[in-house]
Amino acid sequence: MELKNKPLGFKLSTAWLSLCVLMATLGWLLPLPSWQSSDSDALGVPMFSKGHILGTDNWGVDQLSAMINGTRISLGVAVVSVTLGALIGAFLGVMAGYTRGWIDAIISMYFNVTLAFPTLVLLLALVAIFASPDPFNPGTTLPRMVVLTFAITFILIPFLGRLARAATVSWAGRDFVLVAKSLGLKRRTILVQHIIPNVLPSLISVSFLAAGLIIILEGGLSILGAGGDPGSSWGSLLSRNRGDLALTPHTTFIPVAAIALTVMAFNYFGEYLRTGIDNRDSRI
Amino acid sequence: MSDLLKITDLAVDFDTSYGKLHAVRGVSLDIAPGESVGIVGESGSGKTVFSRATMGLLRGSSVHRTGQILFEGTEISSLDSKQIREYWGTKIAMIFQDPMTALNPVRRIGAQMSESLIKRLGMSKSEAKDRAIELLTLVKLPEPELALEKYAHQLSGGMRQRVMIAMAIACNPKMLFADEPTTALDVTVQAQVLELLAELRKELGMAMVIITHDLGVVAGYTDRIAVMYGGEIVELASTTDLFTDTKMPYTEALIKSIPRVDRKRGSELASIEGMPPDPTSNRASCGFADRCPYAVQKCRDEHPQLVDAGNGHSYRCFFPIGGK
Numbered sequence: 253m254e255l256k257n258k259p260l261g262f263k264l265s266t267a268w269l270s271l272c273v274l275m276a277t278l279g280w281l282l283p284l285p286s287w288q289s290s291d292s293d294a295l296g297v298p299m300f301s302k303g304h305i306l307g308t309d310n311w312g313v314d315q316l317s318a319m320i321n322g323t324r325i326s327l328g329v330a331v332v333s334v335t336l337g338a339l340i341g342a343f344l345g346v347m348a349g350y351t352r353g354w355i356d357a358i359i360s361m362y363f364n365v366t367l368a369f370p371t372l373v374l375l376l377a378l379v380a381i382f383a384s385p386d387p388f389n390p391g392t393t394l395p396r397m398v399v400l401t402f403a404i405t406f407i408l409i410p411f412l413g414r415l416a417r418a419a420t421v422s423w424a425g426r427d428f429v430l431v432a433k434s435l436g437l438k439r440r441t442i443l444v445q446h447i448i449p450n451v452l453p454s455l456i457s458v459s460f461l462a463a464g465l466i467i468i469l470e471g472g473l474s475i476l477g478a479g480g481d482p483g484s485s486w487g488s489l490l491s492r493n494r495g496d497l498a499l500t501p502h503t504t505f506i507p508v509a510a511i512a513l514t515v516m517a518f519n520y521f522g523e524y525l526r527t528g529i530d531n532r533d534s535r536i
Numbered sequence: 537m538s539d540l541l542k543i544t545d546l547a548v549d550f551d552t553s554y555g556k557l558h559a560v561r562g563v564s565l566d567i568a569p570g571e572s573v574g575i576v577g578e579s580g581s582g583k584t585v586f587s588r589a590t591m592g593l594l595r596g597s598s599v600h601r602t603g604q605i606l607f608e609g610t611e612i613s614s615l616d617s618k619q620i621r622e623y624w625g626t627k628i629a630m631i632f633q634d635p636m637t638a639l640n641p642v643r644r645i646g647a648q649m650s651e652s653l654i655k656r657l658g659m660s661k662s663e664a665k666d667r668a669i670e671l672l673t674l675v676k677l678p679e680p681e682l683a684l685e686k687y688a689h690q691l692s693g694g695m696r697q698r699v700m701i702a703m704a705i706a707c708n709p710k711m712l713f714a715d716e717p718t719t720a721l722d723v724t725v726q727a728q729v730l731e732l733l734a735e736l737r738k739e740l741g742m743a744m745v746i747i748t749h750d751l752g753v754v755a756g757y758t759d760r761i762a763v764m765y766g767g768e769i770v771e772l773a774s775t776t777d778l779f780t781d782t783k784m785p786y787t788e789a790l791i792k793s794i795p796r797v798d799r800k801r802g803s804e805l806a807s808i809e810g811m812p813p814d815p816t817s818n819r820a821s822c823g824f825a826d827r828c829p830y831a832v833q834k835c836r837d838e839h840p841q842l843v844d845a846g847n848g849h850s851y852r853c854f855f856p857i858g859g860k
Contacts (some may be wrong), residue, residue, distance in 0.1 A: 432651075434708070435652040436621040449643065532689070
């Protein structure tokens with residue numbers, strides 16, 4: 253497990269994601285102006301200016317501060333929704349794949365019905381219903397990002413759940429499961445000790461890929477105006493600043509670079525895990 | 537002599553999309569404690585289904601089992617799921633064909649071996665480890681302590697099969713089913729594994745059933761041999777009688793197709809022409825009639841019953857070899 257012996261891509265991905273996690277968790281400790289306040293003495297200054305390492309946008313918002321907050325929100329949405337989606341999806345999928353019968357029929361039907369919705373339309377609808385201010389009853393609206401997180405979780409459950417189900421069905425038919433059964437082990441023991449450890453690696457690898465996709469999805473929703481509050485996430489920063497591309501190009505490039513690097517890092521890890529699993533499976 | 541396992545008229549049918557598949561058609565077999573029986577047959581003869589049905593491993597809505605399987609006088613289909621778990625491992629255990637797939641790839645050998653010792657026999661972790669080392673020593677695996685820390689892919693095929701045998705005998709079963717135990721192994725390792733199984737049988741006093749498609753494999757290691765064809769036993773005899781006093785033309789053809797070192801150079805190895813009978817048909821003829829060199833019209837019109845030739849020798853043929 254020495255990091256030293258890993259390929260370059262692994263090192264770079266680890267470095268970037270570690271930096272993101274540090275920014276998201278400890279970034280607020282830095283002595284920076286708030287991402288919501290503007291510095292009227294430094295409107296639209298370029299990168300590496302005094303006092304503003306990543307420059308400011310046309311309103312004088314410090315871009316480092318905005319990016320640190322954006323990391324917290326964008327990564328938060330991705331990590332929380334993938335974790336929840338993988339846990340719930342894995343639970344349902346493994347149950348369906350292991351018990352088969354009517355439980356399988358019900359869970360599979362739920363998966364298929366949710367998968368039949370067009371993702372973008374479903375997300376827009378959920379955000380519109382739950383996160384739009386009610387003109388008659390202001391203040392009852394859920395925060396945009398919370399709605400978005402759960403809406404994405406809802407979409408991920410059938411996606412990851414079907415994968416878990418397929419993997420469970422395939423592993424449950426292996427000889428070693430029959431061996432465990434013929435040694436008189438309980439069904440629960442077989443599930444926990446023999447099947448789940450084999451299902452997890454492929455699920456984790458796909459979860460990494462899903463995390464990358466979600467960051468892109470959040471960016472896309474922001475462009476459509478259904479993402480986070482203006483300037484709060486990577487996607488919404490990009491969405492707000494893209495109009496000023498000619499005046500302050502760095503304010504667009506910085507979130508784009510962050511999104512691209514993060515997606516590549518997640519994809520790398522997902523791919524790295526999958527290759528490892530394939531190599532192992534080819535030896536058995 | 538009381539039988540350990542008494543199987544009477546066992547039949548197993550499966551519902552398939554092609555209709556009802558008769559995998560096992562009325563097999564009766566008694567096995568005494570400590571006895572070694574070989575079951576020989578080609579692919580699709582029903583030998584694996586027979587062994588899994590006897591284990592009670594075939595349960596499901598598409599499986600129809602009739603007949604009796606009495607283990608120490610208890611019908612195994614009357615056991616509920618808790619009782620049958622008690623039966624598996626301690627009364628009857630099984631070794632599977634392919635040791636490559638029969639071990640979990642993500643768990644260490646030690647963890648897989650101690651699992652049943654801890655869960656079934658209530659051993660502590662350290663007791664289970666000691667017992668696992670003892671078992672691996674018994675199956676002659678070199679460096680058992682190191683093997684416990686290894687994963688399945690780090691062991692060779694023969695070593696994996698030894699681990700499988702050690703796991704199967706962990707709870708001292710009274711009977712061991714070995715389903716093609718040597719098919720996936722190198723020829724040199726095959727003999728070692730068979731030798732090991734024979735030794736363990738004597739040492740532990742287990743009854744053993746070796747299921748194989750290779751008559752040569754079981755010849756030296758069994759007391760009796762049952763030849764299966766198309767889901768039926770077509771000849772059952774002591775190992776010596778089967779080879780010296782063959783009655784059934786199918787058995788004769790099997791014996792002729794064993795490669796021998798004393799065969800004349802350049803002579804062609806005998807093979808059995810044709811295909812095994814359709815497992816979905818309701819058989820009204822002798823299943824072997826289409827492939828039998830001695831078949832006459834009667835063989836195609838009537839289904840032969842098992843004939844008792846005395847001395848525990850029975851066969852299913854109208855015109856046995858050496859008969860009148």
